[in-house]
Amino acid sequence: MNDDGYSDEPTRVSQLVREFLEGQSGALVGADGNAQAVLTVGADAKDDCAVYEINKPAMLVVGSDYVRGPKFKLYEIGLLSNFDIGYYVVAANVSDIAAMGAAPIGVLTIVRYPNELSDAEFQTIMAGIHQAATDFGTLNVGGDIGQAERIILSGSAFGLSEPGKVLTRRGARPGDLLCLTGPCGVLGAAVTYFPRKEARGWKLPRQTEEELIESWRRPRARVAEGRILSSKPFATACQDTSDGLKATIEQLGEASGVGFEVMADSIPLDPRVVDVANIVGVDPLALSMSASADFQLCFTVGADDLEACRGEFSNSGLPFHVIGRAILKTGGTSLISRDGTSSSLPGVAWKHQRADVSELVTKAQP
Amino acid sequence: MNDDGYSDEPTRVSQLVREFLEGQSGALVGADGNAQAVLTVGADAKDDCAVYEINKPAMLVVGSDYVRGPKFKLYEIGLLSNFDIGYYVVAANVSDIAAMGAAPIGVLTIVRYPNELSDAEFQTIMAGIHQAATDFGTLNVGGDIGQAERIILSGSAFGLSEPGKVLTRRGARPGDLLCLTGPCGVLGAAVTYFPRKEARGWKLPRQTEEELIESWRRPRARVAEGRILSSKPFATACQDTSDGLKATIEQLGEASGVGFEVMADSIPLDPRVVDVANIVGVDPLALSMSASADFQLCFTVGADDLEACRGEFSNSGLPFHVIGRAILKTGGTSLISRDGTSSSLPGVAWKHQRADVSELVTKAQP
Numbered sequence: 001m002n003d004d005g006y007s008d009e010p011t012r013v014s015q016l017v018r019e020f021l022e023g024q025s026g027a028l029v030g031a032d033g034n035a036q037a038v039l040t041v042g043a044d045a046k047d048d049c050a051v052y053e054i055n056k057p058a059m060l061v062v063g064s065d066y067v068r069g070p071k072f073k074l075y076e077i078g079l080l081s082n083f084d085i086g087y088y089v090v091a092a093n094v095s096d097i098a099a100m101g102a103a104p105i106g107v108l109t110i111v112r113y114p115n116e117l118s119d120a121e122f123q124t125i126m127a128g129i130h131q132a133a134t135d136f137g138t139l140n141v142g143g144d145i146g147q148a149e150r151i152i153l154s155g156s157a158f159g160l161s162e163p164g165k166v167l168t169r170r171g172a173r174p175g176d177l178l179c180l181t182g183p184c185g186v187l188g189a190a191v192t193y194f195p196r197k198e199a200r201g202w203k204l205p206r207q208t209e210e211e212l213i214e215s216w217r218r219p220r221a222r223v224a225e226g227r228i229l230s231s232k233p234f235a236t237a238c239q240d241t242s243d244g245l246k247a248t249i250e251q252l253g254e255a256s257g258v259g260f261e262v263m264a265d266s267i268p269l270d271p272r273v274v275d276v277a278n279i280v281g282v283d284p285l286a287l288s289m290s291a292s293a294d295f296q297l298c299f300t301v302g303a304d305d306l307e308a309c310r311g312e313f314s315n316s317g318l319p320f321h322v323i324g325r326a327i328l329k330t331g332g333t334s335l336i337s338r339d340g341t342s343s344s345l346p347g348v349a350w351k352h353q354r355a356d357v358s359e360l361v362t363k364a365q366p
Numbered sequence: 367m368n369d370d371g372y373s374d375e376p377t378r379v380s381q382l383v384r385e386f387l388e389g390q391s392g393a394l395v396g397a398d399g400n401a402q403a404v405l406t407v408g409a410d411a412k413d414d415c416a417v418y419e420i421n422k423p424a425m426l427v428v429g430s431d432y433v434r435g436p437k438f439k440l441y442e443i444g445l446l447s448n449f450d451i452g453y454y455v456v457a458a459n460v461s462d463i464a465a466m467g468a469a470p471i472g473v474l475t476i477v478r479y480p481n482e483l484s485d486a487e488f489q490t491i492m493a494g495i496h497q498a499a500t501d502f503g504t505l506n507v508g509g510d511i512g513q514a515e516r517i518i519l520s521g522s523a524f525g526l527s528e529p530g531k532v533l534t535r536r537g538a539r540p541g542d543l544l545c546l547t548g549p550c551g552v553l554g555a556a557v558t559y560f561p562r563k564e565a566r567g568w569k570l571p572r573q574t575e576e577e578l579i580e581s582w583r584r585p586r587a588r589v590a591e592g593r594i595l596s597s598k599p600f601a602t603a604c605q606d607t608s609d610g611l612k613a614t615i616e617q618l619g620e621a622s623g624v625g626f627e628v629m630a631d632s633i634p635l636d637p638r639v640v641d642v643a644n645i646v647g648v649d650p651l652a653l654s655m656s657a658s659a660d661f662q663l664c665f666t667v668g669a670d671d672l673e674a675c676r677g678e679f680s681n682s683g684l685p686f687h688v689i690g691r692a693i694l695k696t697g698g699t700s701l702i703s704r705d706g707t708s709s710s711l712p713g714v715a716w717k718h719q720r721a722d723v724s725e726l727v728t729k730a731q732p
Contacts, residue, residue, distance in 0.1 A: 037426070041534055046621065048465040048605060049429035049525070051532050054420060060403070063415035064474035064522055066510040099414040108430035110476075110520050144432040144520070154476050154510070156430055156522035159415070166417050168407055239414060255412065 007119050009146045013046070016123045017145070020130040024139050029105040030058075030160050037105055037160055043142040050141035052105060059166045061159040063096035065089070068153035073195050074216055082121050084217045085153060086111075086128025092242065093157035094136045094221035095295040099240035101167035101230025102159025104138035104223060109155045112148035125153075136221050165230045167238035167299070169255035176236050176300040178252075178260055178324040179309075181225050183270035184245040186215040188292025193276045202279045212272050215294075222297045225318055229299055234309040238299035246289040247349035248298045249324075250333055256300075259331040262324035262345060265338050285335075289347030300326055373485050375512045379412070382489045383511070386496040390505050395471040396424075396526050403471055403526055409508040416507035418471060425532045427525040429462035431455075434519035439561050440582055448487050450583045451519060452477075452494025458608065459523035460502045460587035461661040465606035467533035467596025468525025470504035470589060475521045478514035491519075502587050531596045533604035535621035538666040542602050544618075544626055544690040545675075547591050547663045549636035550611040552581040554658025559642045568645045578638050581660075588663045591684055595665060600675040604665035612655040613715035614664045615690075616699060622666075625697040628690035628711060631704050651701075655713030666692055 007016065021043040029052070030036035036058050041051035054060075067089045074080045080088075090107055097104045109129050113122055133140045143155070172178075190212040193202060204212075222240070229235040237256050241248045245267075253260050269284055277284035301309050306322070313320055324336075334342045373382065387409040395418070396402035402424050407417035420426075433455045440446045446454075456473055463470045475495050479488055499506045509521070538544075556578040559568060570578075588606070595601040603622050607614045611633075619626050635650055643650035667675050672688070679686055690702075700708045 040425070041532070045534070045536070046617075047534050047536075048462040049427045049468075051466065051534075052426040052428070053529065054424050054426055056423060057419075057421050059406070060418040060420055060426065060524075061415045062418075062472065062474060062507065062522075062524060064476060064509045066476045066478055066512065066514075066518070066520070096414040100417065102415075106428065108428060108522055110430060110432045112432055141428065143430045146432065148432075152432070152518065154432070154520050156428075156474055158426075158428060158524075163419065166407070168411070168417075169413050170411070251412075 012119070012122060013145050016119055017126045020126055020140065024141070027139060029139065030103055039106065039139060039141065043140065050106065054160070057163050059102065059161040059163060061097055061100045061102040061161060061166060062156065063093065064154070064156040065092045065096065066154040067092050068151060073191050074213065077195060079194060079213050080216055082124040083128035086125040087132040088216065088219060089153045089155045090129055090132035090136065090140070091219040091221050091295060092293065093155040094138060094223060095240045095242055097157045097159035098221045098223045098226035099167065099238055099297060100159060100161065101165060101226045101238065102161040103227060104136055104157055104159045106139050106141040107133060107155050107157045108143040109140055110144045110152065112146055112152040114150050115147060117151065136223050161230055167226065167230050167235055169237050169239050169252050171236035172252060172256035172258050172300040172326045173236060174258055174326050174328050176302055176326040177306055177322050178249070178262065178298070178300055178326060179320045180245070180268065180298050180323050181222055181296045181318070181320050183268040183273065183288065184241050184294045184296055185273040185288035185290060185292045186212065186270050187219065187294055188244065188290050189273045189276035189287055190216055192280060192287065204275055204279060208272055208275050212276070219293065219295050221295050224316060225297050228312050228316060228318070229297070232309070232312055234301050234305040235299045236302060238297055241296045241298055242293045244289060244291040244347065244349055245298065246345045246347040247291070249345060250349065252298060252300070253333050256326070257329050258326040259329050260324050260333045261327055262333070262335050264335050266321065266323045268321050283346060286346035289345060291348055378485070378488060379511050382485055383492045386492055386506065390507070393505060395505065396469055405472065405505060405507065409506065416472060420526070423529050425468065425527040425529060427463055427466045427468040427527060427532060428522065429459065430520070430522040431458045431462065432520040433458050434517060439557050440579065443561060445560060445579050446582055448490040449494035452491040453498040454582065454585060455519045455521045456495055456498035456502065456506070457585040457587050457661060458659065459521040460504060460589065461606045461608055463523045463525035464587045464589045464592035465533065465604055465663060466525060466527065467531060467592045467604065468527040469593060470502055470523055470525045472505050472507040473499060473521050473523045474509040475506055476510045476518065478512055478518040480516050481513060483517065502589050527596055533592065533596050533601055533665070535603050535605050535618050537602040538618060538622035538624050538692045539602060540624055540692050540694050542666040542668055542692040543672055543688050544615070544628065544692060545665050545667055545686045546611070546634065546689050547588055547684070547686050549634040549639065549654065550607050550660045550662055551639040551654035551656060551658045552578065552636050553585065553660055554610065554656050555639045555642035555653055556582055558646060558653065570641055570645060574638055574641050578642070585659065585661050587661050590682060591663050594678050594682060594684070598675070598678055600667050600671040601665045602668060604663055607662040607664055608659045610655060610657040610713060610715055611664065612711045612713040613657070615711060616715065618664060618666070619699050622692070623695050624692040625695050626690050626699045627693055628699070628701050630701050632687060632689045634687050649712060652712035655711060657714055
């Protein structure tokens with residue numbers, strides 16, 4: 001214990017997180033139960049690094065997401081717990097692995113905390129990290145624990161896939177169908193609603209509010225969907241929607257060198273997003289497509305493969321929606337409404353911390 | 367450009383860092399020119415993740431270090447530049463890979479910055495990251511760039527090694543010789559000296575001061591030494607000295623289940639550490655063994671393998687020092703002085719931000 005009665009880093013590493021790490025060395029990790037890797041040195045070994053033995057040729061996928069920043073407005077106002085933000089950092093990092101179609105074999109997490117964070121609160125963050133790793137079928141294999149002026153959370157994730165089966169953003173061809181695993185905009189709707197709720201006098205039903213918060217508390221990285229897409233040669237391009245649906249479609253188009261016609265009527269709308277849009281006074285479709293870290297997968301499939309792809313998803317009880325199609329790049333990317341008129345995609349793409357959905361709200365209610 | 371005349375994240379990602387990333391996709395990475403991996407999707411592809419194709423069974427080594435915290439006192443007082451801290455975050459992360467004997471195949475870097483950081487300053491951080499990656503024979507394959515209240519730097523690193531050839535902390539046996547690639551304590555001496563220099567009226571020669579700062583500006587991760595140690599079956603355990611030599615020896619002993627007799631006269635002393643110790647009024651050996659992120663490697667070698675190991679190092683023009691030997695765990699870890707008397711290891715091991723070398727200084731000059 002240090003002067004303030006809180007533990008120092010060695011104590012936290014060796015005692016408080018032990019229950020979450022013990023016994024992980026030796027675990028089989030990798031794709032579909034057909035283990036491609038063994039975690040030979042886990043976080044429980046307390047070595048310089050974690051070590052995997054990869055027993056055959058494979059694709060290794062790596063990504064890193066810092067999450068403790070402006071996204072956590074709901075934590076600042078007390079709607080998310082320490083457990084929740086630990087859970088989120090893993091979901092955000094695993095989502096990038098899922099978007100490549102890989103099996104997440106591990107995450108590394110950075111957890112820095114101020115002196116005044118108690119051991120119990122610290123352990124709750126680690127419990128959230130552990131729960132998310134378990135839920136997404138992976139392991140927290142280490143990282144960096146230590147002090148800082150405030151809580152800082154960041155992570156990296158690693159995934160394995162079979163040779164040649166990684167999903168990138170680059171392969172969409174004109175004629176491919178644009179697909180989406182589920183409605184977007186829920187997390188964005190929550191950060192649009194709650195911080196302004198009191199000042200604006202907004203009041204949604206209690207259950208709707210709880211579901212909006214829940215979207216942040218237990219976001220789901222679409223690992224299973226990504227694995228289906230990489231296991232069969234259906235998807236020509238794939239990306240997660242962590243920057244919002246508008247940004248995702250635009251980035252997919254740019255990477256693949258195509259345009260998209262997005263059918264307004266085909267975009268699934270989450271009822272909570274519609275509720276928030278109505279109370280805020282913005283277009284529900286615009287809110288659905290704006291900055292929001294929903295971790296859905298947006299992907300393209302050759303028209304001839306659509307039914308086979310839908311069959312694979314159905315076998316796992318998973319849905320997806322066809323929301324448009326790829327066209328020649330010269331056609332650009334646009335929204336096609338029911339009457340056939342064309343316009344640019346609505347919503348505000350994620351750019352940086354000051355250009356979030358508040359831009360929408362400001363326009364609606366200056 | 368945003369309201370303040372500084373770029374937003376997409377601008378920084380797409381324009382300001384392009385020169386450091388362009389063309390990396392397709393690069394061969396891995397061990398000793400005998401490529402084990404190809405970076406099929408690099409940061410230049412701007413996808414969800416970077417992707418490596420690993421073309422045969424291999425050991426994958428992963429680690430993560432957050433560095434922008436109390437370590438950067440010298441940055442706060444203007445002695446380190448934005449380039450330098452970018453360089454450091456890569457060195458710190460690659461050092462963990464070197465300590466496992468792996469070839470660093472990539473780093474992911476988190477660079478968060480306040481609104482007021484100009485494009486030029488941001489680009490200088492990225493240039494430091496790029497230079498370090500180049501110096502250590504690896505690539506910066508992505509990460510996370512965006513805004514925060516202040517500069518936050520963190521990283522992860524990945525390495526590949528041959529099956530079964532990873533160096534851990536666990537294999538030291540009684541009788542093995544304890545070895546060290548070079549003197550420790552230089553970076554710790556710098557943070558002991560500079561922040562207190564003015565108040566205490568300390569003044570070292572200008573060249574000594576410059577060399578002390580240089581130790582922070584261009585720390586060297588011992589990749590080559592680690593590769594030698596993993597390529598031949600000499601080393602029984604290995605760790606980098608990023609927590610200081612005292613902590614490293616104690617952790618090696620604990621992980622391997624041995625004690626160590628460390629010969630006081632055999633520990634190499636850096637003349638800059640001696641100079642700082644003398645002006646501060648502390649024992650040079652204690653300062654050499656205290657918290658200091660020198661990134662030397664500390665390893666054990668069977669006595670019969672010592673000459674062969676030295677030969678391999680000599681072939682690459684690299685030195686190491688024998689500083690002691692492993693004994694039975696019941697013997698504990700101690701320092702043996704010239705006259706044969708035994709004492710506990712001197713110095714202050716790194717624990718958390720308030721228990722750094724200032725403890726030494728405080729004892730010396732209350």
